Ligand SMILES: [Zn+2]
């Protein structure tokens with residue numbers, strides 16, 4: 001990060017986050033079930049009952065999420081039975097473009113999740129024939145990208161709508177759920193926005209509250225849970241012993257590829273506008289256009305090239 005807390009422009013950051021494509025995209029596909037339904041679709045699930053049985057999503061929630069994904073033109077329903085009417089849900093082109101993001105969620109779950117989800121244990125890249133881990137790389141130079149290799153320019157795009165700050169219906173996170181942390185509880189909109197704000201340079205409670213427009217009671221509950229579930233670390237400020245600073249952990253830094261890929265998808269396929277937060281790859285100097293490649297052969301990974309293995313984790 002080039003910015004230090006002393007030089008942060010909090011008003012600019014508040015404006016940029018509010019008009020970022022990430023913030024908007026997280027509203028429709030930032031909750032546990034949407035991500036799991038998408039992951040299921042990439043694993044070949046198509047019918048309502050299949051999603052319901054294999055993911056364990058409540059019927060009403062599943063029906064809401066499928067409607068939302070159809071509305072966004074990510075899934076397309078096809079009638080496969082007339083009486084009673086039954087639909088199969090197929091990924092559209094726009095939906096297929098979310099593949100890299102879904103792979104990075106899989107990667108994160110394998111590393112940091114609690115393994116309660118019935119996820120495939122291995123991914124095989126058919127063109128090279130090897131088991132692989134998905135990696136986010138820079139399209140311009142082909143190098144693997146981690147959060148530390150990026151710098152961000154904030155330039156609020158006036159053509160993007162402002163986040164009205166409407167609360168999203170996300171699952172409530174409570175302290176007793178903390179032991180059961182997984183994709184389910186950790187990948188929600190506010191956690192991802194908090195991680196993004198810290199990445200952009202926020203360190204203190206009051207900075208986060210201002211930049212994200214979150215009330216202090218809600219923010220303090222969220223931060224406490226994120227600390228308990230290993231997404232944040234809290235430390236005493238080196239310059240002022242009375243203040244506490246919030247820091248990212250390996251688990252939250254690793255969520256970064258997911259965040260970047262979702263935001264890029266939203267720029268290219270949903271808003272057709274550059275986001276107000278623009279990442280640049282420091283190593284090569286190019287604006288970051290991320291893609292997901294195979295850790296074995298380094299070729300870009302496409303959905304049709306991957307097979308899933310389930311069973312014992314190696
Ligand atoms: Zn690069």
Ligand SMILES: [Zn+2]
Nearest residue numbers: 125128294297
């Ligand atoms: Zn490969």
